[in-house]
Amino acid sequence: MNRINILIILAAIFLNFSLWAQETKPWDIPEDQANKTAPAMFTPDMAKVGKDVYLKTCTSCHGDPGKNNQAKLNPVPSDLASPGVASQSDGTLHYKIVHGKGLMPAFKNTLSATDIWNVIAYIRSFHTGYVQPEPRVIKTFGGSSLKLTLEFLKDELKFKVLAVGVKDEIETPAEGVELAIFTNRYFGKLKLGESKTTNAQGEAFFDVPEGLPGNEKGELTLQAKVVDTDTYGDVMASGVFAAGEPSNKPGLTEKRAMWNVGSKAPWWISLAYPLGVLAVIGTIGYILLLLKKVYSQGNDASEN
Amino acid sequence: MDSTLPVDAQKSALKKIIDDVARNIGINKKFHAWMGFLTLLLFVCLYAYYIQLRDGLGVAGIRDYVSWGMYIANFVFFVASSLIGMLITAVLGLSGVKWITPVARIAEIIAIGFAAVAGLVIVSDMGRPERLVYVFIYGRIQSPILWDVTVVTTYVLISLILLYLPLIPDLKILSRNPMLPKWLQKTYELLSINWKGTNEQYQLLHKAIKIMSVLIVPVALAIHTVTSWLFASTSRVGWDSTIFGPYFVTGAFVAGTAFLIIAMYFFRKNYKLHDYLTDFHFDKLGKLLVLVSLVYLYFNINEFLVPAYKLKAHDAVHLKALFSGHHAPMFWSVQLFGLLIPIVLMLFKKFRKPLPLMLISLFVVIGSWFKRYLIVVPTQEHPFLPIQNVPENFKLYQPTLIETAITVASFVLVLMIITVLSKAFPIITIWETAHEKGIHEPEKLSIDKAE
Numbered sequence: 213m214n215r216i217n218i219l220i221i222l223a224a225i226f227l228n229f230s231l232w233a234q235e236t237k238p239w240d241i242p243e244d245q246a247n248k249t250a251p252a253m254f255t256p257d258m259a260k261v262g263k264d265v266y267l268k269t270c271t272s273c274h275g276d277p278g279k280n281n282q283a284k285l286n287p288v289p290s291d292l293a294s295p296g297v298a299s300q301s302d303g304t305l306h307y308k309i310v311h312g313k314g315l316m317p318a319f320k321n322t323l324s325a326t327d328i329w330n331v332i333a334y335i336r337s338f339h340t341g342y343v344q345p346e347p348r349v350i351k352t353f354g355g356s357s358l359k360l361t362l363e364f365l366k367d368e369l370k371f372k373v374l375a376v377g378v379k380d381e382i383e384t385p386a387e388g389v390e391l392a393i394f395t396n397r398y399f400g401k402l403k404l405g406e407s408k409t410t411n412a413q414g415e416a417f418f419d420v421p422e423g424l425p426g427n428e429k430g431e432l433t434l435q436a437k438v439v440d441t442d443t444y445g446d447v448m449a450s451g452v453f454a455a456g457e458p459s460n461k462p463g464l465t466e467k468r469a470m471w472n473v474g475s476k477a478p479w480w481i482s483l484a485y486p487l488g489v490l491a492v493i494g495t496i497g498y499i500l501l502l503l504k505k506v507y508s509q510g511n512d513a514s515e516n
Numbered sequence: 517m518d519s520t521l522p523v524d525a526q527k528s529a530l531k532k533i534i535d536d537v538a539r540n541i542g543i544n545k546k547f548h549a550w551m552g553f554l555t556l557l558l559f560v561c562l563y564a565y566y567i568q569l570r571d572g573l574g575v576a577g578i579r580d581y582v583s584w585g586m587y588i589a590n591f592v593f594f595v596a597s598s599l600i601g602m603l604i605t606a607v608l609g610l611s612g613v614k615w616i617t618p619v620a621r622i623a624e625i626i627a628i629g630f631a632a633v634a635g636l637v638i639v640s641d642m643g644r645p646e647r648l649v650y651v652f653i654y655g656r657i658q659s660p661i662l663w664d665v666t667v668v669t670t671y672v673l674i675s676l677i678l679l680y681l682p683l684i685p686d687l688k689i690l691s692r693n694p695m696l697p698k699w700l701q702k703t704y705e706l707l708s709i710n711w712k713g714t715n716e717q718y719q720l721l722h723k724a725i726k727i728m729s730v731l732i733v734p735v736a737l738a739i740h741t742v743t744s745w746l747f748a749s750t751s752r753v754g755w756d757s758t759i760f761g762p763y764f765v766t767g768a769f770v771a772g773t774a775f776l777i778i779a780m781y782f783f784r785k786n787y788k789l790h791d792y793l794t795d796f797h798f799d800k801l802g803k804l805l806v807l808v809s810l811v812y813l814y815f816n817i818n819e820f821l822v823p824a825y826k827l828k829a830h831d832a833v834h835l836k837a838l839f840s841g842h843h844a845p846m847f848w849s850v851q852l853f854g855l856l857i858p859i860v861l862m863l864f865k866k867f868r869k870p871l872p873l874m875l876i877s878l879f880v881v882i883g884s885w886f887k888r889y890l891i892v893v894p895t896q897e898h899p900f901l902p903i904q905n906v907p908e909n910f911k912l913y914q915p916t917l918i919e920t921a922i923t924v925a926s927f928v929l930v931l932m933i934i935t936v937l938s939k940a941f942p943i944i945t946i947w948e949t950a951h952e953k954g955i956h957e958p959e960k961l962s963i964d965k966a967e
């Protein structure tokens with residue numbers, strides 16, 4: 213158990229006492245949320261990633277699934293392998309993890325949408341007899357997952373994003389999916405324009421903003437993303453396109469500069485420093501010479 | 517000062533000087549007791565350093581935000597105090613001030629003690645001291661840290677030379693003195709490099725001293741200016757100041773002069789040098805301390821009034837912590853007891869007598885130390901980006917006992933160096949004092965006496 217877990221438990225226990233008198237309110241889960249399905253079919257890979265997340269963030273309170281070794285909180289958090297949890301819908305579990313209640317923290321800002329579904333995939337791996345309902349994407353677009361492709365239409369100066377639902381290697385256009393595109397900047401990503409919704413062909417078009425600085429070849433790194441990650445997961449597509457202005461500014465560390473490495477120091481400092489040191493050493497050397505003269509003078513004096 | 521003293525009178529006057537000075541050389545009971553005490557203290561403090569080496573810098577109060585604490589404040593104080601050597605030998609010496617003759621060597625010894633240990637203080641602030649060489653291997657020529665290492669080492673070297681040069685005639689004079697043990701006489705003889713006191717030798721010596729006195733001025737200004745640049749070359753509140761160089765240098769003169777006065781007082785008392793370190797010298801040094809303190813006060817007003825007038829958002833937080841926040845008691849104590857009240861008191865002649873002046877200087881030195889603390893620490897508690905989600909002890913710096921012990925160790929080392937140097941060599945220059953008293957060729961006269 214790492215330190216953070218201990219801290220979480222201590223915080224929880226402390227909260228626990230302060231909440232002792234309060235009776236726990238029942239969960240209040242909106243119907244549409246309870247009916248929500250995972251963006252894709254759970255796979256062993258998802259469960260594996262989910263296990264890591266679970267061990268890091270959930271074990272300290274919920275214990276190991278199936279071992280009934282939860283932390284003694286009030287109320288005691290369920291063993292997530294128990295039938296009581298198994299009988300709840302994916303949407304219900306998702307809502308509970310995202311929003312939390314009482315001592316159960318809300319994970320909407322600390323875990324990514326994908327990770328929350330991964331954890332659920334992990335929890336589900338303990339529920340014998342669980343059959344995953346078809347993901348909503350399948351119902352809407354006839355695919356088991358959503359796929360994006362990103363394209364630069366040079367003549368029209370537009371980016372085209374194509375969204376398709378995939379099932380058994382058959383692709384069908386996904387209509388009504390909200391998308392946004394981003395480009396990489398120094399720190400983080402810059403959203404380009406407003407988000408758009410795909411048409412009946414599963415396509416959305418984005419204008420290329422004028423004069424966007426790219427690299428020296430004018431290339432931009434672009435990303436198209438699904439906005440509703442809760443439903444579809446972190447689906448994205450990326451690519452490098454010559455859609456920006458070439459910018460030929462020298463890199464910050466290419467020329468001699470104060471902030472550069474020692475070998476690229478400004479020339480005046482590379483000169484002044486050793487010269488200063490040499491001047492001092494030279495003077496001291498001269499003093500030693502004078503002392504040597506004092507010494508030989510003494511010899512002469514005693515000979516006289 | 518009669519330059520036509522008869523030879524016999526010259527001889528007896530010289531004998532008194534030599535006896536007074538030579539009496540203090542060598543090891544006696546007092547020395548044993550004092551050094552024993554210092555050694556014991558040093559070992560206790562070194563144990564604290566052992567704990568820091570074993571467990572890491574976490575045993576000190578420094579954390580992610582305030583990563584420069586007592587160690588660096590102490591380093592700045594040490595560099596500051598060492599500047600007194602340059603002030604006395606170079607600034608006053610070159611401008612022909614006569615009364616510095618008996619105090620110059622004490623000033624030089626203090627300079628060596630503080631400058632030499634300053635380097636060690638930096639090492640105590642390193643979590644991995646064995647990586648010190650990396651400063652030289654990977655150091656960037658653009659970094660004030662590299663400049664600082666360079667100038668501090670250079671300053672120690674030049675101070676050693678400036679201690680040694682004027683010692684040469686004295687070593688010769690004492691090399692046949694029967695009051696000293698034989699081995700010490702031999703060492704002196706060796707170190708006096710054939711000194712005979714001829715005109716040519718004096719010319720060479722004066723030339724060497726003069727060159728060194730000139731050289732030490734830029735180097736000494738550099739060590740404290742560069743030390744101030746360690747702070748001023750960042751854009752943080754309280755450090756981002758164009759007057760930090762001269763601000764530090766004048767502050768250094770204050771700390772150094774005060775420390776010199778304290779040292780003089782103890783040498784005068786313990787080494788019975790009342791005839792050499794007279795009330796006159798204390799009076800002069802008292803006036804010097806008033807002068808440098810006034811300049812420093814002026815810089816202080818500048819340094820705080822200008823930002824306080826503009827009160828830029830981040831400066832405001834910083835200044836509030838100093839003026840009325842949790843640093844206020846220390847801040848105002850330092851300004852009042854370490855600067856203002858001493859200046860006012862020392863304007864009166866009776867406070868420039870040895871004992872009161874020494875006591876005032878004690879306040880000034882302590883004030884100077886805490887002043888460095890106030891320069892180094894509070895700024896780091898006020899970064900530009902808000903401090904969030906960190907343990908409580910990251911926000912406010914609290915020095916630990918171990919840290920304090922290691923800092924005490926550095927003071928013990930300085931005292932040890934000063935003690936040993938003042939026991940190994942004449943603390944008052946014999947030949948210059950003799951020349952001033954109209955005794956010519958003290959080398960010859962003293963040798964005559966011994967034969």
